[in-house]
Amino acid sequence: xxxxxxxxxxxxxxxxxxxxxxxxxxxxxxxxxxxxxxxxxxxxxxxxxxxxxxxxxxxxxxxxxxxxxxxxxxxxxxxxxxxxxxxxxxxxxxxxxxxxxxxxxxxxxxxxxxxxxxxxxxxxxxxxxxxxxxxxxxxxxxxxxxxxxxxxxxxxxxxxxxxxxxxxxxxxxxxxxxxxxxxxxxxxxxxxxxxxxxxxxxxxxxxxxxxxxxxxxxxxxxxxxxxxxxxxxxxxxxxxxxxxxxxxxxxxxxxxxxxxxxxxxxxxxxxxxxxxxxxxxxxxxxxxxxxxxxxxxxxxxxxxxxxxxxxxxxxxxxxxxxxxxxxxxxxxxxxxxxxxxxxxxxxxxxxxxxxxxxxxxxxxxxxxxxxxxxxxxxxxxxxxxxxxxxxxxxxxxxxxxxxxxxxxxxxxxxxxxxxxxxxxxxxxxxxxxxxxxxxxxxxxxxxxxxxxxxxxxxxxxxxxxxxxxxxxxxxxxxxxxxxxxxxxxxxxxxxxxxxxxxxxxxxxxxxxxxxxxxxxxxxxxxxxxxxxxxxxxxxxxxxxxxxxxxxxxxxxxxxxxxxxxxxxxxxxxxxxxxxxxxxxxxxxxxxxxxxxxxxxxxxxxxxxxxxxxxxxxxxxxxxxxxxxxxxxxxxxxxxxxxxxxxxxxxxxxxxxxxxxxxxxxxxxxxxxxxxxxxxxxxxxxxxxxxxxxxxxxxxxxxxxxxxxxxxxxxxxxxxxxxxxxxxxxxxxxxxxxxxxxxxxxxxxxxxxxxxxxxxxxxxxxxxxxxxxxx
Amino acid sequence: xxxxxxxxxxxxxxxxxxxxxxxxxxxxxxxxxxxxxxxxxxxxxxxxxxxxxxxxxxxxxxxxxxxxxxxxxxxxxxxxxxxxxxxxxxxxxxxxxxxxxxxxxxxxxxxxxxxxxxxxxxxxxxxxxxxxxxxxxxxxxxxxxxxxxxxxxxxxx
Numbered sequence: 001x002x003x004x005x006x007x008x009x010x011x012x013x014x015x016x017x018x019x020x021x022x023x024x025x026x027x028x029x030x031x032x033x034x035x036x037x038x039x040x041x042x043x044x045x046x047x048x049x050x051x052x053x054x055x056x057x058x059x060x061x062x063x064x065x066x067x068x069x070x071x072x073x074x075x076x077x078x079x080x081x082x083x084x085x086x087x088x089x090x091x092x093x094x095x096x097x098x099x100x101x102x103x104x105x106x107x108x109x110x111x112x113x114x115x116x117x118x119x120x121x122x123x124x125x126x127x128x129x130x131x132x133x134x135x136x137x138x139x140x141x142x143x144x145x146x147x148x149x150x151x152x153x154x155x156x157x158x159x160x161x162x163x164x165x166x167x168x169x170x171x172x173x174x175x176x177x178x179x180x181x182x183x184x185x186x187x188x189x190x191x192x193x194x195x196x197x198x199x200x201x202x203x204x205x206x207x208x209x210x211x212x213x214x215x216x217x218x219x220x221x222x223x224x225x226x227x228x229x230x231x232x233x234x235x236x237x238x239x240x241x242x243x244x245x246x247x248x249x250x251x252x253x254x255x256x257x258x259x260x261x262x263x264x265x266x267x268x269x270x271x272x273x274x275x276x277x278x279x280x281x282x283x284x285x286x287x288x289x290x291x292x293x294x295x296x297x298x299x300x301x302x303x304x305x306x307x308x309x310x311x312x313x314x315x316x317x318x319x320x321x322x323x324x325x326x327x328x329x330x331x332x333x334x335x336x337x338x339x340x341x342x343x344x345x346x347x348x349x350x351x352x353x354x355x356x357x358x359x360x361x362x363x364x365x366x367x368x369x370x371x372x373x374x375x376x377x378x379x380x381x382x383x384x385x386x387x388x389x390x391x392x393x394x395x396x397x398x399x400x401x402x403x404x405x406x407x408x409x410x411x412x413x414x415x416x417x418x419x420x421x422x423x424x425x426x427x428x429x430x431x432x433x434x435x436x437x438x439x440x441x442x443x444x445x446x447x448x449x450x451x452x453x454x455x456x457x458x459x460x461x462x463x464x465x466x467x468x469x470x471x472x473x474x475x476x477x478x479x480x481x482x483x484x485x486x487x488x489x490x491x492x493x494x495x496x497x498x499x500x501x502x503x504x505x506x507x508x509x510x511x512x513x514x515x516x517x518x519x520x521x522x523x524x525x526x527x528x529x530x531x532x533x534x535x536x537x538x539x540x541x542x543x544x545x546x547x548x549x550x551x552x553x554x555x556x557x558x559x560x561x562x563x564x565x566x567x568x569x570x571x572x573x574x575x576x577x578x579x580x581x582x583x584x585x586x587x588x589x590x591x592x593x594x595x596x597x598x599x600x601x602x603x604x605x606x607x608x609x610x611x612x613x614x615x616x617x618x619x620x621x622x623x624x625x626x627x628x629x630x631x632x633x634x635x636x637x638x639x640x641x642x643x644x645x646x647x648x649x650x651x652x653x654x655x656x657x658x659x660x661x662x663x664x665x666x667x668x669x670x671x672x673x674x675x676x677x678x679x680x681x682x683x684x685x686x687x688x689x690x691x692x693x694x695x696x697x698x699x700x701x702x703x704x705x706x707x708x709x710x711x712x713x714x715x716x717x718x719x720x721x722x723x724x725x726x727x728x729x730x731x732x733x734x735x736x737x738x739x740x741x742x743x744x745x746x747x748x749x750x751x752x753x754x755x756x757x758x759x760x761x762x763x764x765x766x767x768x769x770x771x772x773x774x
Numbered sequence: 775x776x777x778x779x780x781x782x783x784x785x786x787x788x789x790x791x792x793x794x795x796x797x798x799x800x801x802x803x804x805x806x807x808x809x810x811x812x813x814x815x816x817x818x819x820x821x822x823x824x825x826x827x828x829x830x831x832x833x834x835x836x837x838x839x840x841x842x843x844x845x846x847x848x849x850x851x852x853x854x855x856x857x858x859x860x861x862x863x864x865x866x867x868x869x870x871x872x873x874x875x876x877x878x879x880x881x882x883x884x885x886x887x888x889x890x891x892x893x894x895x896x897x898x899x900x901x902x903x904x905x906x907x908x909x910x911x912x913x914x915x916x917x918x919x920x921x922x923x924x925x926x927x928x929x930x931x
Contacts, residue, residue, distance in 0.1 A: 393833040636817055682819035728866045729828065729837040732820055738828065738835045746816040746828050746835055 004198075011052045013378075015101045018045040023094050023447050030087040039082075043072045049097065054257040055197060058104045060115070061097075067119050068093050071126040080125065089121045095451050181212065181243050184251055187265040189219075189237035194261035196232065205238065207254045212244035237263075381477070384437050388624060391427070391434045392721045392740075398427045399742035439474035439621070442520045442529070445484060446471050449491050449518055456495035462514055463502055464495050469519035475527050478623050479599055483529070486595040490531045490615055491516065493589070498533035498613055508610070510534065522621075529617045538607040540564045547573065565605045569593045600626065600643060623722070628749060629697070630716040630741070634684035637747045639720055639739055640709070644699045644752040648714065653692045666691070666708045668698060677710040681755060682734055701753045709755070722749065785884060789905070791877040791912055792859065795847040798876065798912045800905065805861045805917055809875055812856040826852075826871060831860065838869040844920055846896045863917050870920075879912070881905060886914060 025042035028034040050065035072090070074080035096115045103110040186208070190201050208214050219237040223229070242251060248266055255264050402420045410416050446468045457464040475483075499505075499514035506512055517532040540561060547553045547567045559567075567573060571590040596603045601619035620626065628639035629648075655667045656675065664675040675696070679685045689710060697709045720739035725732065725748070736751035789800040790809075815827030815838050824844040828835050838858060842849045858869040886903040902916040 389833055396830075396833070684817065684819060723833070723835050725828070725835050728835060728868060729818070729825075732818060734819065738816075740830045740833065744830055745814070746830050748816065748818070 008056055011056060012101065012105045014052065015049055015105075018049055019094065019098045019101065020444055020447055021045045022097070023091070023450070024443075026087065026090050026094060027447075027450065029082055030084070030091065039072070039076045043069065043076050046072055046097070049101065051257065051259065053104070056104075058100075060110055060112075061100045061104050064093075064097060064100055064115050064119060067122045067126070068097060071122040074126050086125060089118065089125060091454065093118050093122060095454070098451075181245055182247075182268065183241060183243045184248060185267045186240040186242060186251065187237070187263070187267075188240060188255070189263040190234045190258070191261050191263070192230075192232055192234045194258050195234060197258075197261060199258045199261065201236070201238070204254055204258065205240065208240060208242055208251070211242055211246045211251065213242070215241040379437075384434075388434050388438065391431045392624075395427050395431055395721075396740050396742065396744060398423055400744045403743060435476075435621075435624070436474070438477050438624075440477045440480050441472045441474050442480060442483075442527075443471040445480050445487065446518055446520070448484065449487060452488050452491045453495060453516055456492050460496055461501070462495060462499055463512055464499060464514045464516060466491075467515060467517045469517065470521045473520035473522060473527060474621075475520075475619065476621060476623055479527075479619055479621075482595065482599055483617075483619070486592040486617075487529070487531070489589075489592050491518070494531055494533040494535070494613075494615075498535040500536050504536075523618070527619045527621060529619065531615045531617075532612060534612040537609040537611055537613055538565050538568070538605075540609075543567055562606070565607050568605070569603070599623065600641070602643060625719050626722055626739075626749065628718065628720050628739070629714060630718060630720075630747065631695075631697075631711040632713045632715060633682075633711050634679040634689075636684055637715070637741060637745070638678070638711075639747050639749045640697060640699070640711075641736070641749065641752065642717065644701070646698045646700055646706070648695055648697050651691050651696050656691050662688075664688075664691070666696060668708070671706070673698065673706050673708045675708045675710060676755060678734075678750070678755065679710070679712070699752050699756075701756050705756060707752075707756045709752070720747070720749070785882045787881060787883050787886075789879045789881065789912075789914070790859065790875060791879055792857070792872040792875045794841050794845065794872050797847070798910060799841070799872075799915050800879065800912050801859070801861065801870075801915050801917060803878065805863065807860040807862050807867065810858050810860065812852050812854060812858055812871065829858070829869065831867070831869075834867060836860065836867050836869050838871055839920065840871045841915075841920070842871075842873075845900060861917060879905070879907065881907075889913075 022042055022045040025034070025038045025045070028038050029042070046065055046069045050062055050069055053061035053065060071080075071093075075082050075086065075090075080086065096118050100110055100115065102108070188201070188204070190199075194201070205214070205216055208216075217239045219239060220235070222237065223235040229235075244251070248268065251266055252264075255262065258264075398420075402424065405416050405420055450466050450468070453464055453466040494516045495514070499516070500508070500510075502512050505514065515534045517530070517534075519532070520527060520529045522528075544553075544559065544564050544567070547564075547570065548555050548557075550573065552567065552570050552573060553559070568589045569592075571588065573588055573590065593603050596617055596619070599619055600623065601617055604616050604618075605613060606616070607613040626639075627642040629642055629645060631638055631640055649668070651666055657665050657667065657672070659665060665672045666675045667673075675691060677688045677691075680688045689712065691710050694710050694712045695714050697711060698706065699709055700706050720741075723738045723740060723746075725735060725738045732748075734751055734755040735748045736754070737749045738746050739749055741747050788803040790803050790806050791798055791800040793799075813829055815829050817827045818825055818837065821827075821837075824840050826838045826840045828837050830836075840849060840852075852871060855874070857872055857875055859872060859875065860867060860869050862868075886905050888903055889897055889901045890904065892898075897913075900916055900920050901913045903914045905912045905914060
């Protein structure tokens with residue numbers, strides 16, 4: 001793959017993670033559960049996105065992230081209070097930011113208007129202070145000396161004095177020159193990574209020229225002889241004298257995107273700064289703290305200092321280096337911020353700009369990183385799936401081996417039995433652990449839903465609160481991904497249709513703010529996700545009337561409450577007359593139901609008038625495993641998915657009735673249900689079996705049709721690993737997939753829907769002589 | 775000289791020969807994945823007659839084609855002495871049920887003669903050419919027609 005493309009992908013992957021971090025941080029701040037570090041984590045997330053976006057020249061993204069970051073900085077430095085209004089702007093900004101990220105990834109255009117609105121709002125918020133952003137004081141415990149230099153602000157002088165550092169005097173002098181032109185000396189030495197990441201030193205120098213008079217001297221002393229010259233190496237360094245009215249941070253911003261890819265030092269060229277630099281020998285941490293404080297983005301500067309100071313480098317072992325492409329470990333440390341990151345770590349990070357940004361960020365953000373993120377490894381999903389497959393084999397093989405040992409009559413001797421038993425436990429453990437690799441908490445999914453709620457709420461003018469529960473519940477990755485669309489739809493429905501308008505709520509004595517509750521929990525080997533609203537509940541009369549109007553049910557149908565509730569899952573049903581731009585997009589709950597069923601799940605609804613509705617989705621933990629009933633039909637072992645089975649029964653002869661020449665029905669508690677002999681429909685046998693000699697499985701199709709399947713015997717109920725039949729063969733009507741049983745033989749997994757469709761819609765199967773009833 | 779060697783190498787072909795009902799057939803060794811003894815298959819419903827069923831090959835579901843049925847020969851029930859040749863046809867892995875594997879032959883492409891123009895439909899459809907060997911005749915099987923790319927079409931027919 002094109003290395004640049006790969007980097008780009010890494011960047012967007014990280015953006016996803018950062019956005020999640022950002023949103024969860026903001027939510028925590030919003031509901032007051034934030035800790036001190038949260039705001040820093042939030043700030044860092046935006047900053048990292050900005051940095052990475054800069055590397056890929058995603059201008060829209062950079063522009064928006066910058067203003068967002070600026071405003072966040074106001075909150076971070078506690079100059080602006082995180083009021084609910086502010087937080088609302090922040091959260092909406094997050095939405096726009098994630099839109100921009102997506103647009104950048106897909107190469108789509110962006111809704112400029114929307115982002116502009118928020119840019120204005122953010123600017124209005126941060127506009128409180130007109131001066132360029134200053135660094136936070138809580139980040140470093142030293143006086144922001146050179147900063148005051150820009151502002152000439154007395155308040156800050158007080159702070160500085162309180163800290164009573166050596167630099168105080170220098171700073172006061174500087175303050176007097178506040179408006180004058182200042183000179184800076186920039187030592188800039190690019191590393192090869194800078195060029196490798198498609199940056200160009202000359203452009204940076206040209207950029208600097210914008211600030212005023214620039215006098216650059218190129219240091220060619222490092223250039224080797226032609227023999228030793230690496231064409232992709234970096235040998236030039238510059239010493240640049242800049243005279244400008246801008247402050248130091250503006251200068252360091254120029255180098256923002258080459259952060260970590262060069263050695264950079266920006267020193268104030270004024271006398272005072274020289275003093276400060278001289279002091280550096282004695283008061284090194286102090287000088288560095290200033291550098292840090294001045295430009296939190298110019299991590300390179302601090303790194304340079306770190307490298308020079310070996311003692312400091314020892315503070316945190318280099319072993320903590322973050323390997324960006326493989327694992328990102330956010331190292332937490334209470335050490336003062338200037339001692340945070342050895343240069344090696346940053347160099348390791350350099351190949352991936354976005355990742356590099358992150359580690360540089362860890363350096364500058366300093367000790368106060370948010371809650372320690374667990375160490376993670378990015379692995380290609382294909383490898384995991386291969387591993388899962390192999391472990392599946394191992395389990396089967398172990399079972400076969402155990403069977404062989406028993407057959408050979410050696411099970412009871414020589415510890416073979418206990419050895420095999422241990423092997424069995426181990427293989428089961430391995431299987432569970434491997435399955436867990438694919439498992440993901442539903443947290444990311446739930447966080448996306450909070451945005452859906454916000455958007456739906458503002459579109460409908462309702463005030464809605466989303467409460468989530470059980471976010472750490474883990475489900476298979478594919479399930480999480482494929483759940484996003486149906487869940488989005490359900491959440492929109494809950495806000496749009498479920499909750500009443502604010503006035504109506506108040507009139508009925510409810511709180512003005514509606515509540516949508518989203519929860520996930522493990523329940524007997526499945527995951528149950530519930531969407532609960534405290535709205536008006538389902539208006540059953542109306543639902544029934546609509547179903548009659550749309551000719552989905554006959555006018556005189558007598559339906560129970562739950563049957564009426566379930567009408568909303570019928571295709572072509574939509575309760576809202578006018579198509580709102582929210583939920584009425586031509587997709588109804590039937591689509592939701594189908595999506596859930598495609599995942600092997602079930603959706604149920606319960607509703608109380610005036611109290612609200614609960615939509616409950618029950619899902620398998622993984623798509624690779626299915627709960628099935630192992631049955632025998634005409635000597636063949638087959639698996640019937642447990643989700644389809646309602647009940648099993650042994651019929652009496654009196655329950656079986658014949659309609660016409662061959663069709664049979666069975667009476668179950670007064671209902672007549674078509675009886676299907678799988679053995680003959682699947683052509684396993686030529687003659688329909690006697691139902692009374694076998695067992696009948698009462699099943700329900702996805703469409704809610706009921707049917708009774710005849711099988712010869714039920715062997716077992718167990719979890720089976722799903723194997724593809726299409727890979728080497730093709731699809732077989734009535735067969736969903738295959739699985740391998742403990743004896744190593746293949747059993748087919750029945751597709752109940754397919755079987756019923758075959759019998760009712762494709763009479764040709766019954767007309768063939770083989771399937772004829774004898 | 776090097777040209778000659780190259781031509782010879784290109785021309786060389788290795789074949790796996792096997793017996794089905796007293797007739798000898800062969801397939802290119804490059805399409806053979808492995809050879810294993812016969813095990814009971816799980817029957818596939820609604821499948822063409824020549825598809826005996828599916829077996830478990832280290833976790834993959836592999837369909838088994840009874841070559842005798844497919845070629846229109848007599849088909850006694852297989853025994854433990856029967857052999858399954860696992861072949862790779864395009865993307866699919868398919869097992870061929872045969873009586874026994876007899877030989878691995880190294881021969882030249884030149885020596886394979888076009889199928890004689892006989893009345894047998896089987897010969898026209900499934901035999902790509904014949905290879906004389908001492909006083910025997912070995913039929914080179916055309917795997918692509920024996921195992922159609924899409925079983926589904928066959929199954930639906």
